Amino acid sequence: MNPDVPDEIDRKLRRAAKLEWWSIFWLLTIIAVMYFAMGSSQAMKSAWIEDSLSLFPPVLFLLARKFEAKPATDKYPFGFHRVGSLAFLLAAGVLTAMGGFLLYEAARALVMQDHPTIGNVTIFGWDVWLGWLMVAALVYSVIPPVILGHMKKPLAQATSDKILYTDADMNAADWKTGLAGIAGIIGISFGFWWADAVAAGLISFDILRDGLRNLRIAVAELLDGAPRELASADIHPIVERLSTGLQQRFPGHDVQVRETGRFLRANVISPKGGELQDNEASRLVSDDHAWRLVAVGRQMRELPEREGEERG
Amino acid sequence: MRSIQIAPPSLRALIAALALAMLAACKVPADPEGTTVEVTGDLLKVGALTTPLDTTDAEAVRRISEAMQAQTELVTGDPHSLFTQLEEGAIHLVAGRIPANTPFSADVGLSAPIGRIQLAGESEDRVLAIRKGENRFLVTLNRAIEGMGN
Numbered sequence: 001m002n003p004d005v006p007d008e009i010d011r012k013l014r015r016a017a018k019l020e021w022w023s024i025f026w027l028l029t030i031i032a033v034m035y036f037a038m039g040s041s042q043a044m045k046s047a048w049i050e051d052s053l054s055l056f057p058p059v060l061f062l063l064a065r066k067f068e069a070k071p072a073t074d075k076y077p078f079g080f081h082r083v084g085s086l087a088f089l090l091a092a093g094v095l096t097a098m099g100g101f102l103l104y105e106a107a108r109a110l111v112m113q114d115h116p117t118i119g120n121v122t123i124f125g126w127d128v129w130l131g132w133l134m135v136a137a138l139v140y141s142v143i144p145p146v147i148l149g150h151m152k153k154p155l156a157q158a159t160s161d162k163i164l165y166t167d168a169d170m171n172a173a174d175w176k177t178g179l180a181g182i183a184g185i186i187g188i189s190f191g192f193w194w195a196d197a198v199a200a201g202l203i204s205f206d207i208l209r210d211g212l213r214n215l216r217i218a219v220a221e222l223l224d225g226a227p228r229e230l231a232s233a234d235i236h237p238i239v240e241r242l243s244t245g246l247q248q249r250f251p252g253h254d255v256q257v258r259e260t261g262r263f264l265r266a267n268v269i270s271p272k273g274g275e276l277q278d279n280e281a282s283r284l285v286s287d288d289h290a291w292r293l294v295a296v297g298r299q300m301r302e303l304p305e306r307e308g309e310e311r312g
Numbered sequence: 313m314r315s316i317q318i319a320p321p322s323l324r325a326l327i328a329a330l331a332l333a334m335l336a337a338c339k340v341p342a343d344p345e346g347t348t349v350e351v352t353g354d355l356l357k358v359g360a361l362t363t364p365l366d367t368t369d370a371e372a373v374r375r376i377s378e379a380m381q382a383q384t385e386l387v388t389g390d391p392h393s394l395f396t397q398l399e400e401g402a403i404h405l406v407a408g409r410i411p412a413n414t415p416f417s418a419d420v421g422l423s424a425p426i427g428r429i430q431l432a433g434e435s436e437d438r439v440l441a442i443r444k445g446e447n448r449f450l451v452t453l454n455r456a457i458e459g460m461g462n
Contacts, residue, residue: 115344115445117421120454127458129341129451179323191342193445 004069004081004263009159016155016164017065019148020058023171026144027055037130037137044134046102046200047181050207051141054174056094057167060087064163068261084261085221088162092214095166099208106201115193118185131185138185142178145171157230160262162221165230166214173210177203227259242266267297341447348380348449351404356382359394361408368427369407372440372457376405379456395420398443405453411436420444424454425461437461 005013034048064087072079108114120129149171156165180199187195216233220226227236243255246268256267282290343349356377365373365386377384387394387403395416397403411429412422413436421444425437440457442450 115443117442117444117450118341118447119421119424120451122458127455129447131341131447188445188447189341191344191448193344 004079005159012155012158013065013161016152016159016161017062019152019155020061020164020167023058023145023148023152023167024055026148027051027058030141030144031055033137034141037133044138044181044185046105046203047138047141047177049098049102050177050203053094053098054145054167054170057091057163057170060091061161061163061167063087064261078260081260081263084161084163085218085259088166088214089218089222091163091166092211092218094211095170095207096211096215099204099206099211102200102204103208106197106204109197110194110201113193114197116188116196118188129189131189134185135182138178138181142175145174149174160230162214162217162230162262166210169231170210173206176206221259224258226257227264238264268300341451343446343448345401345443345446347401347404347443347446348452351382351449352380354382355385356380356405357385357387357403359398359403359406360386360388361391361394361406361410363388365408368438368460369409369440372423372426372460373405373407375460376453376456380452391416395441398441401443404442404449406441410439410441412439414439414441416441421446421450423450424457426457427460 030051031048034044034051038044038048064083067080067083070080109116118129118131118134120127121133122128123133149168152164152168153172155161156168180203184196184199187199213233217228220228220233226239228234229236239257242257242264243266246255246266247253250268250270252271254269254271256269258265284290284296285293356373358373360369362369363386364370373384387397389397394403394406398406398420406420409429410416410422411431412425414422420441423440423442425439427438428435429438440453442453
């Protein structure tokens with residue numbers, strides 16, 4: 001499907017896509033179950049919103065995968081590799097907004113001393129406190145994401161897919177959300193009204209932190225920053241290796257490495273004599289827009305020495 | 313692929329502790345402000361939005377006071393002062409043609425339905441209002457009024 005990646009990676013992406021479809025299916029069942037058990041518990045509401053918003057990464061992944069493989073067009077002459085970057089920024093933004101909103105809600109509940117009211121319902125002739133149903137729903141909501149998350153993570157690492165990685169990471173950490181929610185409900189059952197909001201606050205802190213970290217990585221990518229690691233804003237070690245390698249072949253040249261989606265692009269710049277002079281630029285673009293042309297790069301499909309070496 | 317590890321050992325201990333706590337709490341949830349204990353065998357203070365309460369509301373109040381072996385004291389007043397008293401715990405219950413979609417629902421807890429009510433041509437569940445978060449009291453009174461909503 002995708003001509004730019006080797007078969008092995010393409011196979012892994014296909015498998016990841018299949019897992020993401022399964023994620024969407026299980027998430028929908030979880031969202032439905034949680035909705036019916038939600039009641040007026042703050043932690044339940046937080047967990048429900050988190051489950052609803054965790055639909056975004058799988059959907060974004062599937063969309064990005066669809067667009068990424070499209071050939072370049074006149075309107076998009078560089079192709080669509082950066083769709084992945086855009087989707088990742090959106091996913092990170094959603095995560096951050098969700099964390100912020102949940103934190104605000106939890107803080108509000110604590111400040112207003114909002115006591116969660118949870119009554120009882122009759123199901124199949126049984127009179128049950130709704131809190132126990134919430135606990136059951138939370139336990140259910142944890143199982144599929146945790147399993148899927150652990151299956152997605154190695155695929156994300158192999159394909160350098162940030163959205164998939166974020167998604168897998170969120171899924172794998174879902175047990176924390178579930179456990180916090182359960183602790184909140186059990187706290188309420190003992191008459192500690194604040195347990196619920198405290199649990200929701202802890203969940204939201206986690207979400208907010210992940211969101212902000214991903215936002216940093218996403219912004220770095222859109223600003224042509226050096227390629228980052230999947231799980232942190234640190235520069236990926238591949239940059240160092242690539243730069244040294246290229247500098248050996250182009251002595252005295254500068255090397256710039258950036259990332260477009262899951263792919264890397266490197267520029268080799270000659271230090272002297274290669275700069276674009278003002279008058280040259282105006283000869284190429286002879287009008288008011290001349291100042292906008294700051295560099296002309298030359299793309300190499302193959303490195304001049306040691307020909308035939310495949311891209312990694 | 314790495315093996316699936318759901319939770320580290322320290323968390324397994326926490327899960328076990330939570331499971332034990334759940335078993336211990338299997339009876340009913342507790343009231344943060346102790347309404348159930350306060351009312352049982354003593355006095356149920358009811359804020360009445362209509363005087364007198366109509367038959368459905370009066371029947372619900374009678375069942376609850378009977379179930380909790382308490383005397384009933386009716387307090388009358390305008391809706392806002394009654395709901396404020398309820399929020400502060402000065403009264404235990406507000407009754408009187410309250411629909412399930414009452415605008416006060418953000419500030420109070422609502423019981424299971426005790427019947428229907430007609431408001432401007434629309435039919436709504438009729439409920440009672442209690443102090444927010446008094447979950448044991450809510451469960452107790454829901455059991456007392458069970459079947460009234462059908």
